[in-house]
Amino acid sequence: RNRCLVTGGAGFVGSHLCTYLVERGDHVICLDNLFTGSKQNIAHLLHYDNFEVIRHDVVNPILLEVDQIFHLACPASPIHYKYNPIKTLKTSFLGTMNMLGLAKRTRARFLLTSTSEVYGDPLEHPQTESYWGNVNPIGERSCYDEGKRVAETLAFDYQREHGIEVRVVRIFNTYGPRMALDDGRVVSNFLAQALEGHPLTIYGEGKQTRSFQYVSDLIKGLVTVMDGPETGPFNVGNPTEFTMIELAQLVKEVANPDAEIIFQENTADDPAKRKPDISKIKNTLGWEPKVALRDGLLLMIDDFKERLKHER
Amino acid sequence: RNRCLVTGGAGFVGSHLCTYLVERGDHVICLDNLFTGSKQNIAHLLHYDNFEVIRHDVVNPILLEVDQIFHLACPASPIHYKYNPIKTLKTSFLGTMNMLGLAKRTRARFLLTSTSEVYGDPLEHPQTESYWGNVNPIGERSCYDEGKRVAETLAFDYQREHGIEVRVVRIFNTYGPRMALDDGRVVSNFLAQALEGHPLTIYGEGKQTRSFQYVSDLIKGLVTVMDGPETGPFNVGNPTEFTMIELAQLVKEVANPDAEIIFQENTADDPAKRKPDISKIKNTLGWEPKVALRDGLLLMIDDFKERLKHER
Ligand SMILES: NC(=O)c1ccc[n+]([C@@H]2O[C@H](COP(=O)([O-])OP(=O)(O)OC[C@H]3O[C@@H](n4cnc5c(N)ncnc54)[C@H](O)[C@@H]3O)[C@@H](O)[C@H]2O)c1
Numbered sequence: 027r028n029r030c031l032v033t034g035g036a037g038f039v040g041s042h043l044c045t046y047l048v049e050r051g052d053h054v055i056c057l058d059n060l061f062t063g064s065k066q067n068i069a070h071l072l073h074y075d076n077f078e079v080i081r082h083d084v085v086n087p088i089l090l091e092v093d094q095i096f097h098l099a100c101p102a103s104p105i106h107y108k109y110n111p112i113k114t115l116k117t118s119f120l121g122t123m124n125m126l127g128l129a130k131r132t133r134a135r136f137l138l139t140s141t142s143e144v145y146g147d148p149l150e151h152p153q154t155e156s157y158w159g160n161v162n163p164i165g166e167r168s169c170y171d172e173g174k175r176v177a178e179t180l181a182f183d184y185q186r187e188h189g190i191e192v193r194v195v196r197i198f199n200t201y202g203p204r205m206a207l208d209d210g211r212v213v214s215n216f217l218a219q220a221l222e223g224h225p226l227t228i229y230g231e232g233k234q235t236r237s238f239q240y241v242s243d244l245i246k247g248l249v250t251v252m253d254g255p256e257t258g259p260f261n262v263g264n265p266t267e268f269t270m271i272e273l274a275q276l277v278k279e280v281a282n283p284d285a286e287i288i289f290q291e292n293t294a295d296d297p298a299k300r301k302p303d304i305s306k307i308k309n310t311l312g313w314e315p316k317v318a319l320r321d322g323l324l325l326m327i328d329d330f331k332e333r334l335k336h337e338r
Numbered sequence: 339r340n341r342c343l344v345t346g347g348a349g350f351v352g353s354h355l356c357t358y359l360v361e362r363g364d365h366v367i368c369l370d371n372l373f374t375g376s377k378q379n380i381a382h383l384l385h386y387d388n389f390e391v392i393r394h395d396v397v398n399p400i401l402l403e404v405d406q407i408f409h410l411a412c413p414a415s416p417i418h419y420k421y422n423p424i425k426t427l428k429t430s431f432l433g434t435m436n437m438l439g440l441a442k443r444t445r446a447r448f449l450l451t452s453t454s455e456v457y458g459d460p461l462e463h464p465q466t467e468s469y470w471g472n473v474n475p476i477g478e479r480s481c482y483d484e485g486k487r488v489a490e491t492l493a494f495d496y497q498r499e500h501g502i503e504v505r506v507v508r509i510f511n512t513y514g515p516r517m518a519l520d521d522g523r524v525v526s527n528f529l530a531q532a533l534e535g536h537p538l539t540i541y542g543e544g545k546q547t548r549s550f551q552y553v554s555d556l557i558k559g560l561v562t563v564m565d566g567p568e569t570g571p572f573n574v575g576n577p578t579e580f581t582m583i584e585l586a587q588l589v590k591e592v593a594n595p596d597a598e599i600i601f602q603e604n605t606a607d608d609p610a611k612r613k614p615d616i617s618k619i620k621n622t623l624g625w626e627p628k629v630a631l632r633d634g635l636l637l638m639i640d641d642f643k644e645r646l647k648h649e650r
Pocket residue numbers: 033034035036037038039040057058059060061062063064082083084085097098099100101102103117121139140141142196197198199200201206
């Protein structure tokens with residue numbers, strides 16, 4: 027049986043990944059400090075024999091025996107990673123170092139969930155993996171962006187220096203059921219606002235763009251890269267680009283046609299546009315996203331309605 | 339008496355900084371693991387009452403009582419930082435984190451010696467401090483470049499989160515007496531080659547540029563920033579730009595007119611040009627470099643001749 031460690035496994039993406047791996051029949055260890063994740067996200071897995079949970083902070087070393095390490099642990103939304111930027115940096119650097127140390131000792135294969143934020147406010151559009159990025163090293167977002175960049179550096183250097191099997195995925199904006207209601211990301215904000223009859227808050231003029239990927243597409247991408255023969259980095263995202271105004275209109279349409287839209291001040295260093303070039307993963311591993319934004323939004327409405335009832 | 343900690347104090351820049359501070363009358367603690375530094379570099383300071391040495395690796399925590407921390411410890415030449423890239427990353431991240439932790443506990447002022455390499459292979463020329471850089475996150479130089487970028491992020495986040503008094507200096511190529519003979523940097527290579535009658539080795543076509551600062555100018559810059567009121571980052575360098583061909587010709591002229599020049603293959607990701615815009619430090623703190631390249635080279639010939647006799 028394949029023994030998989032999923033750090034950050036009680037978070038949004040992690041819980042979907044654990045579900046996929048458990049259902050595939052792997053033995054799954056979910057490791058999480060429950061900073062932004064929750065027990066509720068993995069409650070449906072607790073009765074499986076091939077699933078277990080460890081409450082642990084990746085900033086500290088840990089000894090485990092595993093074959094594959096999916097390293098996701100890291101606050102991912104601006105609200106959460108700016109809450110304690112030093113802790114975010116420690117999680118990114120020390121957490122990745124410890125998991126690479128674990129990979130080195132056990133000879134496990136290691137996958138890092140990096141991010142499109144390594145491209146910063148990109149001057150190349152769409153972004154290919156060979157683009158070096160445009161990132162502010164000393165701004166308010168830097169703890170996340172630079173933390174992930176140096177985590178990638180660590181991963182490549184462990185591969186070069188110790189021959190660890192490394193996989194690096196750069197995830198673009200992802201949405202779906204179990205997104206934290208309070209994480210401030212745009213899809214969860216808009217959908218919760220629409221369902222609660224509050225105005226949808228567009229930051230800035232709303233002309234900035236993002237490309238949104240449904241979580242099931244991402245999970246297939248992660249597993250494809252982990253089980254595939256190449257290090258990457260691979261962009262994993264949906265290349266269909268939307269302005270925030272277009273997204274707000276779509277959310278209104280599917281969730282509440284009467285919802286208002288209002289404009290608020292934007293945050294510092296907000297990237298103006300972002301869209302993955304996914305030729306590399308498509309051509310080498312045959313992966314591409316399947317779920318269109320409208321369909322994906324419809325798939326998360328029930329989960330959001332249910333949780334808005336209980337969590338607020 | 340001002341208690342100064344100089345990490346990396348037995349290195350090239352550190353030894354000149356310790357000398358300056360000891361002569362100014364400060365109490366100086368030189369902390370070094372002697373990876374690229376040497377006891378010989380600080381031998382002339384050992385008889386001073388206000389000087390002491392600790393052999394310690396900044397990757398590990400340490401308790402000291404100080405007022406100012408000049409944090410230099412980090413391998414600085416490509417040969418040395420590529421020798422063990424993972425150790426370079428640990429030194430940059432953990433070393434800076436530990437020294438910031440020390441600054442937080444003692445309320446000492448903290449200065450980071452960052453580098454022009456945070457600009458990478460710059461697309462903006464000359465480089466101002468507001469330029470975000472063009473750095474490969476996963477290449478062979480990344481352990482140094484990304485290590486320094488994330489060290490800057492840490493410094494700014496300790497300032498924002500804990501109110502530490504932080505100073506950040508981005509040092510451009512510096513040369514002078516006590517440069518390690520084997521560190522592979524271009525000025526030390528060319529000068530040693532010329533003095534030993536070997537051919538000067540230009541990597542690539544020799545059209546790449548650098549701007550070379552004499553070490554005494556740098557030391558005044560570091561102290562000016564540390565004692566000044568502003569965080570920075572400040573570029574500290576000499577804006578006069580030379581191609582490697584021009585540098586080779588100048589070294590021939592001052593050290594050995596008969597020396598040959600040969601061309602060799604260049605290394606990966608070598609920046610094509612580099613030149614500091616120093617308006618910020620000039621306008622806010624009144625610092626600017628004084629020593630021209632020809633004069634600086636003349637000032638280091640005796641030291642190099644002496645050491646070539648004993649060290650080779
Ligand atoms: N969701 C996206 O759009 C997106 C985009 C790019 C990258 N990513 C990356 O994917 C990963 C998962 O993101 P997510 O959207 O599921 O976020 P999330 O916040 O829902 O999940 C992160 C999980 O990591 C845990 N965690 C945080 N710090 C930890 C620590 N020090 N020790 C142990 N556990 C810790 C949290 O408790 C949480 O369960 C992250 O690495 C993130 O950077 C996500």
